[in-house]
Amino acid sequence: MDTLEEAAARVRRGDTAAFQSIVTSTSDSLVRLSARILGNVSDAEDVVQESMVKAYRALVAEQFDGRSSVKTWLYRIVTHGSIDALRKRRRERTTSDEGIEAGWDGLALAEARLALQELTDWLAALPEEQRVAIVLKSVEGLSTPEIAEILECSEGAVEQRLVRARATLRQKRSGS
């Protein structure tokens, strides 16, 4: 089976079928990442699908320069897509007064979905950028340089977001 880099190179040469192997090997981890940010598997799938189309378009147009790995690049696209979805949802909530709910679409992964709901409730008080930073660091287990590359900011900025996020979570815990 191709590595992600090999598959991406084949897609760039016009082999659309090679994109299937990228989708198959990364879908689960990307949907999980987006769900941890958004709190909802269904919305996460929409974000990942849009992100995959963007990635395909960029590969065909030779806009992927290969400076980062394909995996990091896909993480970046999905993370930014998830942030946009979060912002859109928050805007809609302020106008329609609907709360953010974790999706429950009948899958057998009940315990994982309960944990996702718990995570979403706990991180709800954080601004998007802090929420994403803490998910990438403490839930996804990425390093600070990797997070900086994904969020396209300095490592110092990542550390600052993490410190603020932890302070908010600490306050929330002592307040509850």
Added chain:
Amino acid sequence: MSDPNIDERLAALSARTAPLRARPGFADRVMLAVEAEHAPAFGVALWRSALRLAPLAALAAVAAVVWAVTTSDATSAMLAAADTTEFEW
């Protein structure tokens, strides 16, 4: 900096949400969306292929006109020579 309680709780939530994955058929749905994205490019490729055949098509059109004129001249000459031919209205 790091807070053991916060980090422990997040690590536990990370482990508990680890089974989350895309629903069955998700990869197929994505590939359908990608192929739909690919369709305009296919249309462009078809148009470019058609353009390559344009000189041949022009040549065929000229040959058809020449053939039509030649055939028409021969028919007119034949009609003019035959005095038995009459048109009925």
